[in-house]
Amino acid sequence: MRFWTSKPPAAISALLVALTALSAASVYFLWHYSVGIERSAAFQFHIYDILFWGALFAWAQFAEVKLLAYASFSHLFIFVLAAIIIFPPWVVPLLIFLFYINPSIFNLTKEDFSYTWYKDFFNRLQSLLAAAGAAFVFTFIYNNIPIYISDVNITQMVAIILASIANFIINISLVSLAVHISTRMPIKDIWFHNFGWIVFSYMLMTPVSLLLARLYNANPPLLGNWGGWAVILFLIPLYYARFHWDEVVKLREAFNKTVDLLSNTIDAKDSHTFLHSERVTAIASALARAYGLDAAQVNTIEKGSRIHDIGKIGIPDAVLFKPGSLTEEEYNIIKKHPEYGVRLLEPASEYLSETFDIIKYHHERWDGRGYPEGLAGQEIPLWARIVGLADAYEAMTAGRPYQKAKTPEDALREIEDLAGIQFDPKLVRLFREIWETNPAWRDREVFLRLYSSKVPSLESSSPPSLEREPETSQKSS
Numbered sequence: 001m002r003f004w005t006s007k008p009p010a011a012i013s014a015l016l017v018a019l020t021a022l023s024a025a026s027v028y029f030l031w032h033y034s035v036g037i038e039r040s041a042a043f044q045f046h047i048y049d050i051l052f053w054g055a056l057f058a059w060a061q062f063a064e065v066k067l068l069a070y071a072s073f074s075h076l077f078i079f080v081l082a083a084i085i086i087f088p089p090w091v092v093p094l095l096i097f098l099f100y101i102n103p104s105i106f107n108l109t110k111e112d113f114s115y116t117w118y119k120d121f122f123n124r125l126q127s128l129l130a131a132a133g134a135a136f137v138f139t140f141i142y143n144n145i146p147i148y149i150s151d152v153n154i155t156q157m158v159a160i161i162l163a164s165i166a167n168f169i170i171n172i173s174l175v176s177l178a179v180h181i182s183t184r185m186p187i188k189d190i191w192f193h194n195f196g197w198i199v200f201s202y203m204l205m206t207p208v209s210l211l212l213a214r215l216y217n218a219n220p221p222l223l224g225n226w227g228g229w230a231v232i233l234f235l236i237p238l239y240y241a242r243f244h245w246d247e248v249v250k251l252r253e254a255f256n257k258t259v260d261l262l263s264n265t266i267d268a269k270d271s272h273t274f275l276h277s278e279r280v281t282a283i284a285s286a287l288a289r290a291y292g293l294d295a296a297q298v299n300t301i302e303k304g305s306r307i308h309d310i311g312k313i314g315i316p317d318a319v320l321f322k323p324g325s326l327t328e329e330e331y332n333i334i335k336k337h338p339e340y341g342v343r344l345l346e347p348a349s350e351y352l353s354e355t356f357d358i359i360k361y362h363h364e365r366w367d368g369r370g371y372p373e374g375l376a377g378q379e380i381p382l383w384a385r386i387v388g389l390a391d392a393y394e395a396m397t398a399g400r401p402y403q404k405a406k407t408p409e410d411a412l413r414e415i416e417d418l419a420g421i422q423f424d425p426k427l428v429r430l431f432r433e434i435w436e437t438n439p440a441w442r443d444r445e446v447f448l449r450l451y452s453s454k455v456p457s458l459e460s461s462s463p464p465s466l467e468r469e470p471e472t473s474q475k476s477s
Contacts, residue, residue: 006116011181019125026132030090045087052228053083054099062103080131081164081209089135097128126174134167164206259307281305282441283390290430301383304358308387311341335371338363357381362388365422385424397444408442
């Protein structure tokens with residue numbers, strides 16, 4: 001069975017050994033630290049308390065919500081924080097380690113099953129350490145730093161919020177570290193694409209854990225003769241909201257995949273434009289990071305790059321796939337594709353409006369001789385300038401039926417020659433710095449070998465010519 005026979009990479013093995021030692025030390029420290037603390041004796045827990053909260057831990061993982069960036073979000077942290085308030089600090093880390101159940105474990109019989117024992121063990125250890133960190137923060141603040149607003153004691157509220165922050169940072173940092181070791185993906189990118197955008201929701205839900213603990217410890221119980229009934233009743237509206245959000249995420253995923261499919265269909269019809277959008281996205285993303293843009297802006301640029309040519313759906317095939325140079329009239333038709341793209345996506349402006357400037361203005365030029373509006377210099381939105389440069393380099397090195405592809409060196413020289421004419425001079429300088437590091441996108445053939453398996457090729461018997469020969473340089477497609 002692959003779950004048990006898979007062998008972890010050496011770096012992951014070393015990480016697991018280190019985390020195991022750290023986990024044992026953390027539990028021992030919390031047990032030793034809690035001795036004599038009055039709070040640990042305030043609630044005398046029994047086996048049914050352990051089983052109840054353990055069941056909640058397990059259930060929360062099966063009720064996770066899939067996110068848009070290959071991650072998932074569950075309410076497990078709410079129950080962990082509530083249990084930290086209820087139990088002595090050393091109990092909860094052990095509880096989450098024992099009752100951690102990843103839903104993937106039930107797909108063992110599937111041929112594409114990829115969940116392994118060391119992934120499961122890592123998940124248990126990182127959950128234990130995150131809970132241990134949160135338990136220590138809560139216990140220390142609650143027992144040593146009384147906090148009041150006027151005559152109101154808010155120590156417990158402040159303590160659980162800070163414990164939540166500790167839990168989040170430890171949890172996500174360990175996951176990001178493991179992904180980085182496995183994939184070499186930058187930790188900053190891992191953080192943003194998978195976790196950065198849920199920070200606000202995470203913090204907003206934290207006070208619910210305090211409410212759950214109060215409901216469970218209420219004396220007398222609010223329902224029947226046991227606090228668990230009140231907790232269960234409270235969870236009904238919480239999980240109704242969860243299922244509603246799950247449907248919203250699925251709808252957005254379906255929409256994004258549909259847009260990507262339309263873009264891929266255009267790119268894959270000819271060898272000159274195959275994976276065009278993917279390569280433009282890779283170049284634009286690197287440029288945006290070098291420019292110093294934050295992760296949110298980089299993400300928007302990547303999204304806009306993927307669909308920057310979506311408007312070509314509105315261009316007649318006779319023009320779009322003409323195997324030779326375009327006439328003036330045909331070129332004027334091609335020049336309408338940025339505006340067609342915005343018009344096409346207008347009904348989805350709620351999700352894509354931030355990309356509209358990229359789609360509309362990526363063919364503008366620094367000297368004002370671009371299209372569709374003839375903007376110049378700083379008038380051109382920065383995101384569009386970035387994608388425009390990336391688009392041009394990709395087109396130069398991919399070639400067209402009427403013009404042979406340039407070598408990466410020749411394309412770089414042409415881009416530098418056109419700094420301050422067609423391209424933003426600052427972006428050109430950054431582009432050269434990145435180009436000299438020999439990224440995967442520098443050479444088109446290298447890029448295609450790396451990514452060609454991801455997008456199906458829809459071969460066309462008539463190779464397209466998307467642009468006519470421009471006046472001073474090759475335009476991007």
